[in-house]
Amino acid sequence: MIQVIDDLKDALKTLPGIGEKSAQRLALYILSQDKTASNKLGEAILESVKKVNNCNICNMLTDENPCRFCSSIKRNDKQLCIVEHTADVFMLDSTGEFYGKYFVLSNLLSPIDGLGPKDIHIDELLSRINDYEVEEVIIALSPSVEGETTISYIADRLADWSGKISRLSTGIPFGGDLEYSNKITIANALKHRFKMK
């Protein structure tokens, strides 16, 4: 193949979910389409990489520092919601049901992948909780193997802390079908069933 196209393909292959074939398809698409659109894409990447950094307080991706959530005086400093990714902050925020602050771990604990306490910024999280005198921690991590490990680890590290800790409920998703749910989901839904009457 042609070197400059190969270089583009290799750069695209670093993206998640983009393998050899997709990278080649994308590369040739980028070069086939109108040059204005492709230049715009290249510039959007460079521009955003330059402008976006992690918030010094909550660790989320942001173009201001501290981010708009951390600097908001309308949000409750005493409630802290722990998420994995910046995308989770936007998702939770879009529900309009949470008015506290966030903390982004960036990773989940995964010894197999060499991801330990440092990778989830545990020290920053503990200082954040102490420094701002947080009263309630809500752990909003995915109920996967790594998620559960991380949830337990954080709960352990906060064992002597005086505040409240909760985690998002697990169960059958809205619109989901019992028949097509997996056993663990149903077991969880049974275990955490809530009283109606």
Added chain:
Amino acid sequence: MIQVIDDLKDALKTLPGIGEKSAQRLALYILSQDKTASNKLGEAILESVKKVNNCNICNMLTDENPCRFCSSIKRNDKQLCIVEHTADVFMLDSTGEFYGKYFVLSNLLSPIDGLGPKDIHIDELLSRINDYEVEEVIIALSPSVEGETTISYIADRLADWSGKISRLSTGIPFGGDLEYSNKITIANALKHRFKMK
């Protein structure tokens, strides 16, 4: 969301197969990973867009003009293989079974999508065949609805031309399973069965 992240997401959404959700996921990945890798991606796009153009003779994407296939004196000028995309040239070339030249249509005829004869560069193709005194045309287009339409159209336009025309065989792919093939494939395989004895 944050404007600069939104801009990146919108630019990524122009790529084929990348919807709203994937674009957001890619954007946040690009901004989460090491800045060097992301800058490299942005620069690879701008660099390749600057360097790569369509070959004046065969229309394929290339960083030289004419491309290495058209300027090769080792390849047979009298055999011309017609393909849809530049990627198809690389694919055919990797078989090591064809030593002629190529012509890239860039599109297939598709009246529904407003793609007519101009979009497949039919005039350039006909001049190419005349100017270089081509003796054999091999049509290597996908056997889809648009592919078949385009194959028929090109054959029609070459009806009065004196050279040979062929198209790639259709049938059950190597490693494919009869049971899981579709009816049209099997009908084609039957119709084009070849004598063994």
